Amino acid sequence: MHPRHPEIDPHLLSETEEQRELRTVLRDFFTEVSGPEDARKHQATPRGYDGTVWARLAGEIGVHGLAIPExxxxxxxxFAELAVALEESGRTLYCAPLLPTVVLAAHALLYSxxxxxxxxxxxxxxxxxxxxTVAGFHEDAPAAGPEAGVQAEHGxxxxxxxxxxxxxxxGAGADVILVRAETPxxxxLFACEPTTVTCVRTPRRVLDETRRQALVEFxxxxxxxxxxxxxxxxxxxxxxxxxxxxQVGGSGHALxxxxxxxxxxxxxxxxxxxxQAVKHRLADVLVALEAARSASAYATACAALASPQLPVAASAAAAVCSETFRLATAEYVQLHGxxxxxxxxxxxxYVRRARSSEVLFGTADQNRTRLAELIGLAPRSAA
Structure with missing residues (x-):
């Protein structure tokens, strides 16, 4: 479904006029409907986000379908347009499940x-x-006890x-779970529409309560x-x-x-x-943020074109952007006294979001190790 391109046109690393207009619309929208007080308010609700805002984001702006074929x-x-939406959502800590629904699950379906x-x-x-959402995609995910892992069998x-x-x-609220399971x-890959009878979903207490996670037992x-x-x-x-x-969006807000x-x-x-000392610290954040923007832009371009360079670009962006977000939020706290x-x-x-995000798809060190393997600087692991 996705054409393969051997190289990335440098022009694709810059925003188009249409993307800039989309960013303006989204920044106004998220400023209106999302912020720290909204995040705190929705932490106490069953789903953790405002369903009306979710519907508006899909219906009025069309964010959910940006990267989905007509x-x-x-x-x-x-994916380039979707990345604009994700960056702007990161600036305001928008707490609805864009990442699992619109990115992970939607792209797992498309790639299938x-x-x-x-x-x-x-x-x-x-x-x-x-x-x-997706489940079982990480081979090195934290164990869920002696029955960790999912198996599929003929019923x-x-x-x-x-x-x-x-x-x-x-995991506790998604309507559909795409599950990576072992078969004979x-x-x-399987699609499961969970019910309370055959699927027990237990919310986990996590550091970043704006991004909910759960133990799912099939x-x-x-x-x-x-x-x-x-x-x-x-x-x-x-x-x-x-x-x-x-993470670029969150780092930009912090700075x-x-x-x-x-x-x-x-x-x-x-x-x-x-x-001068304060200027130096903020300059360090700005330099790191510009590097993160570059890494993110390249990964976005690779994802938009389904380039074979996506694994390299994605791991590089994961390492760079995670460390930038950590630095930006640390200075956010420190320089506010x-x-x-x-x-x-x-x-x-923002600190909580930064700390949880940096381990979501592998730590910076794990992504560097993967990057070294991908480009031939280190032997590939047995997994």
Whole structure:
């Protein structure tokens, strides 16, 4: 379904006029509907986000269908437009499940090549009426006890799933879960529409409560086979590229908010932003942010074109953008002084998002190791 391109045109690393207009619309939208107070408010709700805003984002702006082909109910744009949306959502810590639904699940379906599954689920993802996620995609995911891992077996009426997957994004609420499961013939991809009878979903207490995760236990859950073996790695690399864009957005907010504060906060009769030590620290964040933007832009271009360079670009972006987000949020707290350490200030929410994001698809060190293997600087691991 995705054409292969051997090289990336440098022009694709710059935003088009249409993408800039989309960014303006989205920044206004997210500023209106999402922010620290909204994140705190929705933490106490069953789904963790505002369903009305989710529907508006899909219906009024069409974010959910940006990277979905028109034949499956989307608008037929590319991952580049979706990355703009993810970056802007990251600036305001938008807490709805864009990453698991619109990126991971949607791209797992597209990469699977299963037209029937795409026709069944993608139109509802595009119009915002279906949430979805993936499970079992990480071989090195935290164990869910002695029954960790998911197995698929033939039941009386078709395939059924047994086992467990832990720390599944939006696992407690997603309408559909795409599951990587072991079968007698090897690893395959399945679509499961969970019910309370055959699927037990237990929310996990996690550091970043704006991005919910859950333990999902499959107890003979009916499932449908999707495609062949399923291009799980490609979907994860799309997730890495998407998360990198989101981290760039969060880092940008942290820097902008800190620059604004140090320009207003005064000590010894002058703004603290005029002190050389403060300038140096903020300059370091800016340099790191520009590097992250470049890494994210390249990963986005590779994802948009389904380039064979996507694994390299995605792992590089994951490492660079994770460390930039960590640095930016650390300075966000430190340079706000005492107030930056309080529960009332939004800085800690960005710190939580940064710390949880940097381990979501492998740590910076793990992605560097993978990158070294991909480009031949280190032997490939046995896995």
């Amino acid at each position: 034949e499956f109910g989307g608008s037929g744009y590319t 090549g299963d037209r029937q599954a795409c026709e069944r689920y993608l139109p509802r993802i595009a119009d915002g009426t279906l949430t979805a 009386a009426t078709g395939w059924v799933l047994r086992g467990a997957a832990d720390f599944v994004l939006d 013939d090897g690893t395959r 107890r003979g859950a009916p499932a449908a086979l999707v495609g062949g073996s399923g291009e799980v790695t490609a979907a994860l690399d799309a997730g890495r590229a998407a998360l990198a864009a989101e 902008d908010a800190t620059v604004e504060f140090v320009g207003q906060r005064r000590q010894f009769g002058r703004p603290i932003g005029s002190f 005492g107030i930056g350490f309080t529960w009332e200030h939004p800085a800690h929410l």
